[in-house]
Amino acid sequence: MRVSLFIPCTVDIFMPDIGAAVFSLLKRLGCEVVYHQEQTCCGQAHFNAGRRKDAAKLARRFISIFEHDDNIVCPSGSCVYMVKKHYPELFGGDVRWLKRAKRLGERVFELSEFIVSRLGIKDTDARFNGKVAYHESCHLLRGLGVTGYAKELISRVNGAQVVPLAGADSCCGFGGEFSNNYPEISGALVSDKVKNFIASGADVIILSEPGCLLNIMGYLHRHHPDKKAMHIANFLASQ
Amino acid sequence: MVKRAGTFIETARKEMANPLSQAFLSVLPPGFAVMKQLSMSSFPDPAAAIELSKAIRQETLTRLPELLEEFEENALSNGARVFWAGDSAAANEYILNLCREKGAAFVTKGKSMITEETGLNSALEEGGIEVFETDLGEFITQQMGRPPFHIVGPAINIPAAEISEIFLEKGIISEPSNDAVALGKSVRAYLRDRFKSVKVGITGINMAVSSSGAIINVENEGNIRLTKSSPETLVAVMSIEKVVPDMNDALHILRILCRHCVGQKISGYVTIDTGPAKQSELDGPKELHIIILDNGRSEIYRDSLTRQALKCIRCGACLNICPVYSKIGGYPYGFAYSGPMGQMLNPLFLGFHRTKDLFSACTLCGACRDACPAGIDHPGLFLYYRSLIAENADQKEKALYASAAAAMQSGLAWRLGIKTARAILNRNARDGYVSSISGIKKGWFSNRDLPEIAKKTFHELWKELNRKDT
Numbered sequence: 001m002r003v004s005l006f007i008p009c010t011v012d013i014f015m016p017d018i019g020a021a022v023f024s025l026l027k028r029l030g031c032e033v034v035y036h037q038e039q040t041c042c043g044q045a046h047f048n049a050g051r052r053k054d055a056a057k058l059a060r061r062f063i064s065i066f067e068h069d070d071n072i073v074c075p076s077g078s079c080v081y082m083v084k085k086h087y088p089e090l091f092g093g094d095v096r097w098l099k100r101a102k103r104l105g106e107r108v109f110e111l112s113e114f115i116v117s118r119l120g121i122k123d124t125d126a127r128f129n130g131k132v133a134y135h136e137s138c139h140l141l142r143g144l145g146v147t148g149y150a151k152e153l154i155s156r157v158n159g160a161q162v163v164p165l166a167g168a169d170s171c172c173g174f175g176g177e178f179s180n181n182y183p184e185i186s187g188a189l190v191s192d193k194v195k196n197f198i199a200s201g202a203d204v205i206i207l208s209e210p211g212c213l214l215n216i217m218g219y220l221h222r223h224h225p226d227k228k229a230m231h232i233a234n235f236l237a238s239q
Numbered sequence: 240m241v242k243r244a245g246t247f248i249e250t251a252r253k254e255m256a257n258p259l260s261q262a263f264l265s266v267l268p269p270g271f272a273v274m275k276q277l278s279m280s281s282f283p284d285p286a287a288a289i290e291l292s293k294a295i296r297q298e299t300l301t302r303l304p305e306l307l308e309e310f311e312e313n314a315l316s317n318g319a320r321v322f323w324a325g326d327s328a329a330a331n332e333y334i335l336n337l338c339r340e341k342g343a344a345f346v347t348k349g350k351s352m353i354t355e356e357t358g359l360n361s362a363l364e365e366g367g368i369e370v371f372e373t374d375l376g377e378f379i380t381q382q383m384g385r386p387p388f389h390i391v392g393p394a395i396n397i398p399a400a401e402i403s404e405i406f407l408e409k410g411i412i413s414e415p416s417n418d419a420v421a422l423g424k425s426v427r428a429y430l431r432d433r434f435k436s437v438k439v440g441i442t443g444i445n446m447a448v449s450s451s452g453a454i455i456n457v458e459n460e461g462n463i464r465l466t467k468s469s470p471e472t473l474v475a476v477m478s479i480e481k482v483v484p485d486m487n488d489a490l491h492i493l494r495i496l497c498r499h500c501v502g503q504k505i506s507g508y509v510t511i512d513t514g515p516a517k518q519s520e521l522d523g524p525k526e527l528h529i530i531i532l533d534n535g536r537s538e539i540y541r542d543s544l545t546r547q548a549l550k551c552i553r554c555g556a557c558l559n560i561c562p563v564y565s566k567i568g569g570y571p572y573g574f575a576y577s578g579p580m581g582q583m584l585n586p587l588f589l590g591f592h593r594t595k596d597l598f599s600a601c602t603l604c605g606a607c608r609d610a611c612p613a614g615i616d617h618p619g620l621f622l623y624y625r626s627l628i629a630e631n632a633d634q635k636e637k638a639l640y641a642s643a644a645a646a647m648q649s650g651l652a653w654r655l656g657i658k659t660a661r662a663i664l665n666r667n668a669r670d671g672y673v674s675s676i677s678g679i680k681k682g683w684f685s686n687r688d689l690p691e692i693a694k695k696t697f698h699e700l701w702k703e704l705n706r707k708d709t
Contacts, residue, residue, distance in 0.1 A: 050625030
């Protein structure tokens with residue numbers, strides 16, 4: 001199956017290893033992988049800041065780049081949510097763009113959702129030795145409602161022991177600008193998340209969202225450098 | 240109600256440093272959320288029950304003008320008097336005049352959010368009418384001059400010792416006591432004395448039934464019941480969205496409301512009043528005045544997006560699940576409503592610019608949307624509010640987003656921008672992470688280190704990956 005990579009700007013700039021992991025994982029699962037080099041950002045940050053005119057420009061650009069692809073795969077629930085749910089909101093009065101946005105939205109998939117629901121693969125033949133906990137990223141869990149796929153894939157990784165995480169479904173407190181503008185509240189939330197992670201006894205916390213990863217990984221790096229956070233793409237790519 | 244909009248961050252900081260507030264927040268809201276789940280499981284099909292409540296609220300919204308007219312017609316024919324109040328001032332003035340006309344030196348009040356919204360207590364007190372809140376929590380917060388901490392438990396965070404102190408000062412008790420039951424009993428005795436001679440009682444309305452003109456109140460302490468039955472004149476205040484089409488709808492919303500509030504299948508007391516006492520009836524008020532308050536809601540209704548805010552049934556389920564509320568409690572929201580409910584409603588009443596923090600301080604996690612039995616998309620509304628004020632935003636912020644968007648419009652400019660940023664930002668990096676930018680440890684860097692800009696972006700890496708592959 002031919003797959004077009006939709007790489008979030010945070011991955012492109014700060015965590016390209018996630019993109020590389022998505023690439024090698026999808027190759028391993030038999031996909032032909034393409035990457036449109038002109039892609040920049042889906043416009044989520046602009047949209048969330050209320051800057052809808054800017055977001056609409058970026059949305060039109062994104063649609064023009066990706067609309068000829070059948071399968072567009074992204075390692076971020078919130079970026080997928082942006083395209084599927086918020087793009088149509090940007091084109092309320094513009095029927096042609098609205099139609100294009102909706103048609104594109106149907107072909108955009110979050111990584112774990114794509115692997116299980118489109119490729120029909122539940123076992124990615126990954127190997128990892130250790131205890132892992134799974135953090136439920138809000139946009140996968142409540143936004144897209146596709147969190148089950150990620151958990152299915154993680155549960156089948158050879159050698160990995162999945163341990164329960166208290167408060168797995170509560171927000172880690174990132175929220176993009178939120179964590180910058182309200183650092184005390186954000187700090188309290190990520191601190192709770194990390195406390196629960198440490199109490200779970202897991203070696204690694206796995207998640208499906210670059211935003212949550214920046215937040216949790218960054219907090220761990222400062223306060224608990226012995227503990228690790230990992231994107232599900234890297235986890236499933238490991239052998 | 241003192242409007243303290245604009246002090247969100249300061250109040251939030253204070254509350255986060257208050258161990259009592261923190262102790263309460265870590266226990267009660269999650270407790271309510273668990274009890275909600277348990278009580279919802281008593282429905283044969285909980286999901287269908289939620290779908291029905293959402294449908295009722297949607298129908299109410301769609302037919303709002305006609306339902307209100309029908310309600311008025313039926314309430315009038317039941318013998319009630321109906322006053323349409325355009326705003327808080329009009330509602331307060333009507334009530335004050337009525338109190339004067341009836342020669343009331345004081346009023347008793349049932350717990351109501353709507354009179355918090357209108358600031359009725361201070362309006363009456365300025366007019367020389369003493370006000371007695373009769374809900375225990377509301378009574379305590381009234382004595383202390385504090386806003387509600389939680390919609391269901393307005394004073395639940397206030398320790399007994401502090402309550403004892405203020406009760407002594409106000410002459411409600413004569414001996415200090417830290418026993419919650421004794422304190423509660425003293426309020427009960429204190430208020431019973433007031434009920435004996437009260438001329439005007441004031442309540443809110445949980446639901447107004449359009450097809451019969453009945454008004455419904457839900458409570459657990461029985462004081463709304465006393466406020467409704469003791470005086471000769473009863474004033475019941477409702478906002479326009481409190482109406483439901485018929486009694487079946489009302490009873491279903493009642494089931495959902497009680498479960499979502501505190502996990503009860505039904506509250507301790509439910510009072511349904513259809514007009515004032517009839518001639519053959521022994522008790523009940525001789526006059527029932529129903530105030531239908533707009534207070535900006537027609538404008539809210541006119542906008543097809545903000546309209547959904549009027550679906551809210553004030554159950555508080557969104558507070559109990561909100562991560563932000565769980566850290567800061569009810570005070571920072573600065574007005575009658577707190578949590579996601581307040582983030583949604585307060586800006587509509589107070590204006591978007593004054594309340595920017597309310598809809599900005601949201602991680603967009605969607606827990607409130609999932610918990611809402613009325614079908615409101617709170618985060619969607621917050622994003623919409625953000626867009627409404629974006630055009631007038633801070634010039635610096637505006638320029639930042641505009642230039643980023645411009646760069647993102649051109650792949651080449653974007654790549655060049657990243658390279659420039661890398662040269663500047665990575666100077667601060669140590670072992671791959673940045674702890675501050677130019678010594679600034681605020682914002683993103685307050686709690687965490689962030690990765691440096693990658694030596695090779697994915698875009699740059701792709702060329703290698705692809706080459707290796709082919």
